[in-house]
Amino acid sequence: MWNFIHKLASPPHFYKLSAKMVPWFTIAGVLLVLYGSIAGLFLAPPDYQQGDAFRIIYVHVPAAYLSMMTYVIMAISAGIGLIWRMKLAHAVAAAAAPLGAWFTFLALITGSIWGRPMWGTWWEWGDPRLTSELIMLFLYFGYMALRNAIDDTVKADRASAVLVLVGAVNVPIIHFSVEWWSSLHQGPTLVREGGPAIQTAMLYPLLAMIFGFTFLFAALLLSRVRTEVLFRERRAHWVRDLVLSAEEAA
Amino acid sequence: MTGLLSGAELSLFRGDRCLFERLEFALNPGELLLVEGANGSGKTSLLRAVAGLLEFETGRIMWNGKDVVEERQSFHAELAWMAHKIGLKNDLTLLDNLRFETGLRSTDWSRLDSVLQRLSLSGLTQLPLRALSAGQQRRVTMARMLLTDARLWLMDEPFTNLDVAGRDLLTDIVAEHLANNGLAVIASHQGITLDVPITRLGLQ
Amino acid sequence: MPGLGQGLTAIIKRDLLLAWKRPGDVLNPLFFFAMVSALFPLATGPSPEQLALNGPGVLWVAALLATLLSLNSLFLSDHEDGSLDHLILSAQPLTLLAFGKTVAHWLVAGLPLVLVSPLVALTFQMPGRTVGVMMLTLTLGTISLSLIGSIGAALTVGLHRGTALLSLLILPLAMPVLIFGARTVALAAADDAVAAGVYFLAAYCMLALTLAPFATAAALKISNE
Numbered sequence: 001m002w003n004f005i006h007k008l009a010s011p012p013h014f015y016k017l018s019a020k021m022v023p024w025f026t027i028a029g030v031l032l033v034l035y036g037s038i039a040g041l042f043l044a045p046p047d048y049q050q051g052d053a054f055r056i057i058y059v060h061v062p063a064a065y066l067s068m069m070t071y072v073i074m075a076i077s078a079g080i081g082l083i084w085r086m087k088l089a090h091a092v093a094a095a096a097a098p099l100g101a102w103f104t105f106l107a108l109i110t111g112s113i114w115g116r117p118m119w120g121t122w123w124e125w126g127d128p129r130l131t132s133e134l135i136m137l138f139l140y141f142g143y144m145a146l147r148n149a150i151d152d153t154v155k156a157d158r159a160s161a162v163l164v165l166v167g168a169v170n171v172p173i174i175h176f177s178v179e180w181w182s183s184l185h186q187g188p189t190l191v192r193e194g195g196p197a198i199q200t201a202m203l204y205p206l207l208a209m210i211f212g213f214t215f216l217f218a219a220l221l222l223s224r225v226r227t228e229v230l231f232r233e234r235r236a237h238w239v240r241d242l243v244l245s246a247e248e249a250a
Numbered sequence: 251m252t253g254l255l256s257g258a259e260l261s262l263f264r265g266d267r268c269l270f271e272r273l274e275f276a277l278n279p280g281e282l283l284l285v286e287g288a289n290g291s292g293k294t295s296l297l298r299a300v301a302g303l304l305e306f307e308t309g310r311i312m313w314n315g316k317d318v319v320e321e322r323q324s325f326h327a328e329l330a331w332m333a334h335k336i337g338l339k340n341d342l343t344l345l346d347n348l349r350f351e352t353g354l355r356s357t358d359w360s361r362l363d364s365v366l367q368r369l370s371l372s373g374l375t376q377l378p379l380r381a382l383s384a385g386q387q388r389r390v391t392m393a394r395m396l397l398t399d400a401r402l403w404l405m406d407e408p409f410t411n412l413d414v415a416g417r418d419l420l421t422d423i424v425a426e427h428l429a430n431n432g433l434a435v436i437a438s439h440q441g442i443t444l445d446v447p448i449t450r451l452g453l454q
Numbered sequence: 455m456p457g458l459g460q461g462l463t464a465i466i467k468r469d470l471l472l473a474w475k476r477p478g479d480v481l482n483p484l485f486f487f488a489m490v491s492a493l494f495p496l497a498t499g500p501s502p503e504q505l506a507l508n509g510p511g512v513l514w515v516a517a518l519l520a521t522l523l524s525l526n527s528l529f530l531s532d533h534e535d536g537s538l539d540h541l542i543l544s545a546q547p548l549t550l551l552a553f554g555k556t557v558a559h560w561l562v563a564g565l566p567l568v569l570v571s572p573l574v575a576l577t578f579q580m581p582g583r584t585v586g587v588m589m590l591t592l593t594l595g596t597i598s599l600s601l602i603g604s605i606g607a608a609l610t611v612g613l614h615r616g617t618a619l620l621s622l623l624i625l626p627l628a629m630p631v632l633i634f635g636a637r638t639v640a641l642a643a644a645d646d647a648v649a650a651g652v653y654f655l656a657a658y659c660m661l662a663l664t665l666a667p668f669a670t671a672a673a674l675k676i677s678n679e
Contacts, residue, residue: 135627138625149614162673165669337536346468350465
């Protein structure tokens with residue numbers, strides 16, 4: 001087990017291992033998203049309250065969930081990178097940031113589009129979940145801006161790691177905000193006492209979309225980390241060997 | 251290698267550049283470690299890494315048998331730092347600057363008058379530091395070192411801005427410190443002549 | 455060997471002394487605060503209802519911006535003259551010294567805002583009963599901002615275009631303070647219950663007090679490399 005983790009932390013081994021994982025994740029993701037979209041858009045019945053408007057849930061919920069999950073992944077990677085000085089961990093955090101920012105943006109936009117017919121407003125400044133999701137977007141921007149501003153890679157890694165960990169306070173606030181404060185946003189639908197409060201015909205496509213998005217995210221993340229690793233290790237022998245063997249193969 | 255201060259398997263990178271690798275040294279009380287090399291060879295980085303301002307890529311520094319990374323606070327309590335930048339506040343007086351040091355580490359304030367006398371700073375105590383010349387400001391950093399009880403002196407290009415008299419004075423002060431069972435690590439492209447065991451570390 | 459208390463008082467005294475020698479550092483943000491607050495009524499028109507409505511929000515935004523202005527120089531001079539090396543290498547924990555500098559910063563940049571705020575409340579014709587709540591929330595808020603701001607200042611010290619970056623980094627963490635601060639003062643003006651808002655600000659302040667100095671110290675070591 002430790003051997004596996006130790007190997008995973010080594011850039012060349014990670015590079016080889018991830019090469020096999022990316023295509024599988026992509027296929028799984030595409031299939032699940034395909035099923036989820038078709039079932040969600042056409043097969044699931046219209047909601048008795050919201051009609052067809054509820055269908056945006058199939059994009060909004062996965063995006064919102066991933067926006068937080070990405071931040072958690074970044075925070076954990078940053079922590080591992082800071083404490084155990086694992087360079088690969090820092091690379092994961094760096095690669096994940098733009099993905100997380102896009103998911104957050106997507107969640108906000110789809111949420112706004114959904115909110116217009118539901119709550120009568122594109123945005124509600126006083127709402128805790130909306131505001132804390134917006135805060136999260138700014139956290140992502142700040143992270144990327146800080147990384148950009150520092151030239152030395154090691155220093156940028158460590159400074160941005162501190163920033164990510166400080167901002168991690170925000171994630172539980174978003175998640176629990178709908179329980180702590182009265183909010184326009186509806187309460188938890190899936191993970192609650194008594195089981196999911198949504199009928200199966202709507203539930204299965206939603207689960208498919210969530211898992212599908214996650215697989216696609218994993219594939220994207222791994223690809224980005226691979227690129228990040230290649231760049232960071234560009235002077236190492238294994239990269240040179242890789243390039244040379246690729247040239248020979250071509 | 252053993253010594254009160256020792257380092258083994260030390261390597262340091264700045265950006266992509268490897269400054270040095272597999273470096274080792276050992277220093278005992280009364281000894282001087284002289285780090286030599288051209289500009290840009292990594293002398294300053296080595297000194298900063300020994301102090302703990304930078305991190306070595308590999309290897310570790312031991313002080314009194316303990317890893318300095320683990321016993322950081324007690325290591326700091328026993329070292330005094332003199333860098334290229336003066337590390338004093340220009341807006342405050344000489345006296346205010348030195349008084350601040352007493353809050354940071356163990357000092358002996360009763361030595362103040364004799365120290366100032368020796369460094370020819372006695373008449374300048376009420377002036378803001380910016381009113382002093384560069385050489386005088388460096389003497390103030392020397393005063394700061396003399397007020398502490400630190401056993402290990404880490405000095406990066408300490409002769410900067412000193413005239414001949416100043417350089418002789420600093421050399422004498424270092425010699426006395428070493429004679430009192432102190433240790434010193436000095437990075438200097440100028441070299442230093444002393445009648446003590448000197449370990450030379452040359453960097454390319 | 456100086457104790458923790460001696461170390462803390464030493465750094466606070468030093469920074470206060472430095473601020474005394476450079477009054478601009480205190481007066482500039484204060485002037486900015488007063489200026490922003492004074493310009494708003496000029497721009498939006500003098501109708502008393504509108505002023506009273508906008509007052510809490512404008513006051514708080516002005517306080518936030520003024521604090522942001524003052525934060526950039528928190529670690530700058532120590533970084534430039536090499537004093538930061540000595541703070542890191544001192545026998546005192548860096549967390550303590552970072553906290554001390556933040557305390558001095560609040561005394562110099564935050565406390566004056568709180569003391570001047572009643573005058574600003576006057577210009578906005580905010581009812582007298584709100585002044586107490588306003589000063590309480592501003593105190594809690596500016597303390598939180600100084601603490602959060604010190605993390606940002608430590609991360610960006612010496613960087614090109616540091617102030618803009620500093621503002622971006624602090625903004626997400628300062629937003630809850632701004633929201634609850636302004637909201638609570640508005641509630642006070644409407645004669646509503648303010649306890650919840652004050653509790654939140656106090657809790658946030660406690661969180662910042664316990665966590666920020668450690669983050670600031672870590673960031674200082676990284677920035678100083």
